[in-house]
Amino acid sequence: MTGRRLATGGTIDRARPIAFHFDGQAYRGFAGDTLASALLGAGVALVGRSFKYHRPRGILSAGPEEPNALVELRDGARREPNTRATTVELHDGLVATSQNRWPSLRHDVMAVNGLLSPIFTAGFYYKTFMWPAAFWEKVYEPLIRRAAGLGRAAAVADPDHYEKATAFCDVLVIGAGPAGLDAALVAARAGDRVILAEQDFVLGGRLLSERGRDPIAELGDLPNLRVMTRTTVTGVYDGGTYAAIERVADHLAIPGQHQPRQRLWRLVARRAVLAAGAIERPLAFGDNDRPGVMLAGAVRTYVNRFGVAPGSRAVVFANNDDGARTVADLHAAGIEVAALVDPRPVPSAATIAAAQAANARLAAGVSIQRARGRLGVRDVELSDGTTIACDLVAMSGGWNPTLHLTSHLGGKPRWDEKIASFVPGGLPPGMTVVGAAAGDFGSGYEIAPLWRVRGTRGKSFVDFQNDVTVDDVALAAREGFRAVEHLKRYTTLGMATDQGKTSNVTGLAIMAELTGRGIPATGTTTFRPPFTPAAIGAFAGHHRGRDFRPTRRTPMHGWAAEQGAVFVETGLWLRAQYFLRPGESDWLTATNREVRAVREAVGLCDVTTLGKIDIQGADAAEFLDRVYVNGWKTLPVGRCRYGLMLREDGFAFDDGTTARLGPEHFLMTTTTANAGTVWRHLEFCRKVLWPDLDVQMTSVTEQWAQVALAGPRAPDVLARLTDVSLPHMGLAETTIMDGIEARLFRLSFSGERAYEIAVPARHGEALVRRLMAEGDAFGITPYGLEAIGLLRLEKGHVVGSELNGQTTAGDLGLARMMSAKKDFIGRVMAGRPALVDPERPVLVGLKPREPGAILAGGAHLLPQGAVATAANDQGYVTSVGYSPQLGSWIALGLLARGRERLGETVRAYDPVRGRDTPVEVVSPVFYDPEGSRLHG
Amino acid sequence: MRLTCPHCGNRGIEEFAYGGDADRRRPDGEPFGQAWMDYVYLRRNPAGAHREWWYHASGCRAWLVVTRDTTTHVVASVQEVAR
Amino acid sequence: MTDRFSIFTLLGEALSGHRGWKPQWxxxxxxxxxxxxxxxxxxxxxxxxxxxxxxxxxxxxxxxxxxxxxxxxxxxxxxIVRSNYLLPGNIPFYEWSLKLWEGLEQDINYNAMVSQRGVLNLYHSDGQRDAYARRGNAMRLHGVDAELLDRDAVRAKLPFLDFDNARFPIMGGLLQPRGGTVRxxxxxxxxxxxxxxxxxxxxxxxxxxxxxxxxxxxxxxxxxxxxxxxxxxxxxxxxxxxxxxxxxxxxxxIESHVLTAFVSEGLKPLIDCVVTFGAGHFYISQSDKGGLVFGGSIDGYNSYAQRGNLPIIEDVCEEGMALMPALGRLRMLRHWGGVMDMSMxxxxxxxxxxxxxxxxxxxxxxxxxxxxxxxxxxxxxxxxxxxxxxxxxxxxxxxxxxxxxxxxxxxxxxxxxx
The missing domain is CATH 3.50.50.60 (FAD/NAD(P)-binding domain)
Structure with a gap:
């Protein structure tokens, strides 16, 4: 049979045929089809292979619970493995491929695993593959890894885009079946802002699947009701926050231009109504996984919604009155029903009537023992010894309320004996559950639980995708894995891509039977988000590639780029690392030139990224006294001072210069890296620790552009802009360049005469261009981070690699800054024995013994002649650079008792880079130790 | 998770920075001892109601004292730290 | 009753329907x-x-x-198992742990699937490279395996990471070949x-x-x-x-905090080792069953709830996409929380x-x-x-x-x- 489409019926649009490919073969379906309904309509029953035994599988369900019909959807970079055919909206040009089989779906070599199934029981791998030990990684594991997994990832960048959005509402209704539509209408008519989210591409839910139930489209035009189809609510989070994935363009071959593929919604709802319906349970009988064995509700969906006959001769097997409904619907569609097999000893009146009306044999008190037919069901053996030919088995073991979202915040489902199912227990704050999701199955359900058919031959599958059988559950019970989570983890029951939507309850019920504990005492596993698997890209949104995090650029960025700057990421900032001149190709040549310019003429660099905090108030100086180790009350107005902060645990935190602009007005500078952390720390100190202090502060990092001018000719360049002259560590507020507000500082980290000039950010670029123009005659040269690093290194100033959170003020040679006259953050804890231990590594300078030898950060320091073991580890190299002045690589490092070891030779041991370099311990100040250039 | 800032209203947790146990008191001026260990290192760490500091970093910059259940994440109260 | 685990006892039990296995405890x-x-x-x-x-x-x-x-x-x-620590108080302990992992299965007669696939910590700046070199050198001084890889070596190993369009370019990584994963x-x-x-x-x-x-x-x-x-x-x-x-x-x-972990749907082999992203907290590996196992930072507030919130879930996925943009179409199957004893x-x-x-x-x-x-x-x-x-x-x-x-x-x- 090549086509199983019924002549009439369903909500598909027969006027709009849609062409698609499955496993390279062309087929046709209709608008309104899913891939699954289109495949069934085209007569394709075999669509996949199972995980472990590679059993042939068909389509089991008609919804997101599908364990069998997983395909690779699309191809190339857009390949989506493990896509459930039952939820894919058919679109023109759709391409799907079966997975986890070789060489083809019909002839899968790995099906040999089925023959080995007596060995491949639950957890068999824990008991073997241990000998010889070396074989695990080399032989066994690679085989297992290749055999495992399902579909293939594309392994190239996802070409599509994703978005994130937030929406607020009074009532979020999850599910647009009968109960959800009702709830949304009532709430919207009452004036609430309502969002109705439906995972399907049309509204109606189960209404679409049941004969004679008209899907209402009566939602009308209520402006306060927002309907979101193709939107799955995936998770419940705290504070009434729900995550939802909207599949914006998944029903297209590729998204439209600028259209996201999917959108993550953060829905913030005062209340939520869960109307997610219920999911049908399979029955566990022999070889119940043969293609053609389907859930009864899914059979009705294919017949009534899609106008597809999933078979031509059906046997219905149900322990509840769904059997009757299914028989009636099949009969109405003109599909022969050979038998209604009902394990209940006394079938309901409705069941008897339905069988009679359909001329079907009613086999009461009987079960299907086994389905036969390898690639498609051929007949079924009943427990009464008869065999019935059929190509479709519609089974129903009852229904489970779709309560997953009720337990995302920890709510425990409750067992309801009447419907033989778990129903919602504790709910997330603000959630109400209605309809089938609440266990309200209406009248005419009449279930008599049947968790497994006994005395079967063949495999009785519980978890179809992971190939977990009744025997596996029994093995778990025998071996002591009786807790429901042990059952899950030992057998992998419920751990497949469907997360056990069709298998969990059956599995735990069988365990309850085997242990005699009862289902409530056995309990359920924990439901976790997402409700159905969700694209990782959607949760990332546009935060990928260069847009992963914001990029901060200083006002002088464009100017620096013109100058040949090579930029480097410094936190979120981009800073010039060095400036390539024409003809230069490497960083060292450029940096050496820049360093020489500063030492010999004048250099200019952008220091805008340093954190700047404006601090004012009568207690501003007192506040600084408390947060810095050194004193501030004596700092005169118009002067700057270097400050060091500790963390409260006594370790060094951050440093920088702070200027006194007025008696009650300071401007603090922080390192670029710590600007945010210091700011938060100060806010904590001010508002939580010492609210009584009269002090206010604000971050002005982005308000001011700041340029450093350093070198012997720096005063000459500055004189072209202003006639203000400053003492060392002096500052002035003035105007430059025809009235631009400016702050001038005389500060130096390079050991040269140096100034920093700050102007409002919008004037930053004008300032730097003006300085370049005025400095031209003096040989002004822009310099970057590499040169800054080397210049400070030559002077022994510490930076981030020394202020690494593990060093004390003493380690860094700054112990004398710690005032004994006042309390400050970190003072007390800095006095603990280990922090003042004389054996601690302290800051030293290091120079290679052999000229030209290269040093690298992270090398460890060992005594000369000592073997390279941890016992001889005495410290490490923190910063390195090549000094063009000294013609040598130089370094700072932390060395045990280093200050007593000047002149000693130690090993800079760097095995990860294959280096071992003798270095001399020297003073950390390599250049102009007298400071004559600074004051000259 | 969401917090209702006294200044800014109900806002997502991503706007706030966590400051930890709000029942700690800095022993200003005291020498090293148990009070310092209590402040810097030791925590009550209760399973249940927890008074904790939060900083509205991407909002009004207020430091808040939040009472929140650490087993359910339900927020009972949010107040600005005492001024 | 069968107690010893081996291929022979497994085959023996296979012939008798696995009815002879004892409770494991x-x-x-x-x-x-x-x-x-x-x-x-x-x-x-x-x-x-x-x-x-x-x-x-x-x-x-x-x-x-x-x-x-x-x-x-x-x-x-x-x-994840590894001993790539920095401090002398930590390295010998974690290395002893790794040595015990290496002999565990024979010791306890249980295949816990100790898989030494390598743990690679990526670096994205000179400073981070030097910090990893410091760590790698410390490991070597303790007799622990560590290799500093450059960008090309990382690219050869993991070609699908974002090398060409990254906000924080990958410069290399510190590899501990003996690190890996265990079931x-x-x-x-x-x-x-x-x-x-x-x-x-x-x-x-x-x-x-x-x-x-x-x-x-x-x-x-x-x-x-x-x-x-x-x-x-x-x-x-x-x-x-x-x-x-x-x-x-x-x-x-100690404070108790929640850490969220994630697993994707099962996939054919894609990632061979454990990779950590140096410009964030993201890390990822692939289990023998095929799921990508990944995570990031703790939520950052006291919690005993064994579940986290969206900001960190989004953050982890952002970092994942920044590192490995092939993740976009792969699906998160499940995320869950564990309560961490965060010491000071x-x-x-x-x-x-x-x-x-x-x-x-x-x-x-x-x-x-x-x-x-x-x-x-x-x-x-x-x-x-x-x-x-x-x-x-x-x-x-x-x-x-x-x-x-x-x-x-x-x-x-x-x-x-x-």
Missing amino acids: RDPAPKPHYDVVIVGGGGHGLATAYYLASQHGIGNIAVVEKGWIGSGNVGRNTT HDAVAWGYARAADRRGVDILQNCEVTGIRIEGGRATGVETSRGFIGAGKIGLACAGNSGRVAAMAGLRLP DGSPIIDRTDIGGLYLNAGWCIGGFKATPASGWCFAHLIARDEPHRVAAAYRLDRFATGRLLDEAGAGADVALH
Whole structure:
């Protein structure tokens, strides 16, 4: 049979045929089809292979619970493995491929695993593959890894885009079946802002699947009701926050231009109504996984919604009155029903009537023992010894309320004996559950639980995708894995891509039977988000590639780029690392030139990224006294001072210069890296620790552009802009360049005469261009981070690699800054024995013994002649650079008792880079130790 | 998770920075001892109601004292730290 | 009944329908008194019981567990093992742990799938490279394997990472080839089975509600199954250490925080090693079953709820996409939370307490799984001999008072930064 489409019926649009490919073969379906309904309509029953035994599988369900019909959807970079055919909206040009089989779906070599199934029981791998030990990684594991997994990832960048959005509402209704539509209408008519989210591409839910139930489209035009189809609510989070994935363009071959593929919604709802319906349970009988064995509700969906006959001769097997409904619907569609097999000893009146009306044999008190037919069901053996030919088995073991979202915040489902199912227990704050999701199955359900058919031959599958059988559950019970989570983890029951939507309850019920504990005492596993698997890209949104995090650029960025700057990421900032001149190709040549310019003429660099905090108030100086180790009350107005902060645990935190602009007005500078952390720390100190202090502060990092001018000719360049002259560590507020507000500082980290000039950010670029123009005659040269690093290194100033959170003020040679006259953050804890231990590594300078030898950060320091073991580890190299002045690589490092070891030779041991370099311990100040250039 | 800032209203947790146990008191001026260990290192760490500091970093910059259940994440109260 | 695990016993059982397998551990009734009671039937507690029995000849031991064994972090972590630490107080301990992992399966006759696939920490700046070099060199000085890879070497290994359009370009990585992954649940089960076979009573559904202290000495635990007397009590309940220690009147330098872990749908082999992103907290590996196992940072607030919130979930996915843009169309199957004992310097505690006979194993932060064998080994040593094991000597409770901290990250007493 090549086509199983019924002549009439369903909500598909027969006027709009849609062409698609499955496993390279062309087929046709209709608008309104899913891939699954289109495949069934085209007569394709075999669509996949199972995980472990590679059993042939068909389509089991008609919804997101599908364990069998997983395909690779699309191809190339857009390949989506493990896509459930039952939820894919058919679109023109759709391409799907079966997975986890070789060489083809019909002839899968790995099906040999089925023959080995007596060995491949639950957890068999824990008991073997241990000998010889070396074989695990080399032989066994690679085989297992290749055999495992399902579909293939594309392994190239996802070409599509994703978005994130937030929406607020009074009532979020999850599910647009009968109960959800009702709830949304009532709430919207009452004036609430309502969002109705439906995972399907049309509204109606189960209404679409049941004969004679008209899907209402009566939602009308209520402006306060927002309907979101193709939107799955995936998770419940705290504070009434729900995550939802909207599949914006998944029903297209590729998204439209600028259209996201999917959108993550953060829905913030005062209340939520869960109307997610219920999911049908399979029955566990022999070889119940043969293609053609389907859930009864899914059979009705294919017949009534899609106008597809999933078979031509059906046997219905149900322990509840769904059997009757299914028989009636099949009969109405003109599909022969050979038998209604009902394990209940006394079938309901409705069941008897339905069988009679359909001329079907009613086999009461009987079960299907086994389905036969390898690639498609051929007949079924009943427990009464008869065999019935059929190509479709519609089974129903009852229904489970779709309560997953009720337990995302920890709510425990409750067992309801009447419907033989778990129903919602504790709910997330603000959630109400209605309809089938609440266990309200209406009248005419009449279930008599049947968790497994006994005395079967063949495999009785519980978890179809992971190939977990009744025997596996029994093995778990025998071996002591009786807790429901042990059952899950030992057998992998419920751990497949469907997360056990069709298998969990059956599995735990069988365990309850085997242990005699009862289902409530056995309990359920924990439901976790997402409700159905969700694209990782959607949760990332546009935060990928260069847009992963914001990029901060200083006002002088464009100017620096013109100058040949090579930029480097410094936190979120981009800073010039060095400036390539024409003809230069490497960083060292450029940096050496820049360093020489500063030492010999004048250099200019952008220091805008340093954190700047404006601090004012009568207690501003007192506040600084408390947060810095050194004193501030004596700092005169118009002067700057270097400050060091500790963390409260006594370790060094951050440093920088702070200027006194007025008696009650300071401007603090922080390192670029710590600007945010210091700011938060100060806010904590001010508002939580010492609210009584009269002090206010604000971050002005982005308000001011700041340029450093350093070198012997720096005063000459500055004189072209202003006639203000400053003492060392002096500052002035003035105007430059025809009235631009400016702050001038005389500060130096390079050991040269140096100034920093700050102007409002919008004037930053004008300032730097003006300085370049005025400095031209003096040989002004822009310099970057590499040169800054080397210049400070030559002077022994510490930076981030020394202020690494593990060093004390003493380690860094700054112990004398710690005032004994006042309390400050970190003072007390800095006095603990280990922090003042004389054996601690302290800051030293290091120079290679052999000229030209290269040093690298992270090398460890060992005594000369000592073997390279941890016992001889005495410290490490923190910063390195090549000094063009000294013609040598130089370094700072932390060395045990280093200050007593000047002149000693130690090993800079760097095995990860294959280096071992003798270095001399020297003073950390390599250049102009007298400071004559600074004051000259 | 969401917090209702006294200044800014109900806002997502991503706007706030966590400051930890709000029942700690800095022993200003005291020498090293148990009070310092209590402040810097030791925590009550209760399973249940927890008074904790939060900083509205991407909002009004207020430091808040939040009472929140650490087993359910339900927020009972949010107040600005005492001024 | 079949007890020994091997291919031969498996084949034998296959012929008889697997009806002969014994329970992997018994379900005994509590005795009134044990020489040692371990509180916490997780990886560390079960390993401690096993090594007390196997290394110290103590037979009369109980492990009490409030739920099912392995229900805490040993059953909800991202399965990574490694010893790529920086500080001399940490490296020997984690290296000993890795050595125990390497021989574990033969020791306990249980295939926990110890898979030394390599752990690669990426670096994205010169400073980060040097910090990793410092770490790698420290490892080498301790005899631990470490290799510093440049960008090309990383690219050859993992060509699908974002090398060309990254906000924070990948410059290279620090590789520990002997690092890898282990099937986490099997560690708990394997230790439980091995301990059980040496006579250890594993008492599930036995919640400790109090610790009885008489004359400054712990004498037993009150439980939901009655009082159980004990010569010595070892607390191995990370995540809940604060709660349990409070029963003995102890306050710890620990906060409980939630860490979210993720797994994708099953896929054919894609990622061979464990990779960590240096411009964030993201890390990823692929399980033998095919799922991508990944995670990021803790949520950053005190929590016992075993579940996190959207900002961190989004953050982890953003970092994942920044590192590996092929993740976009792959689907997150499940995310869950574990409660972490976040200590104030980021390193663990294995020590005596001020109460006689009461021992503490706590503060494992986000890295307790890899420590399981050595933690059990060293805790057993401490309990049996009343002196710390050499490789765990730094894990003292008084280090916060003395300042002999083990702060690998240099983050100070701010647990959110470790």
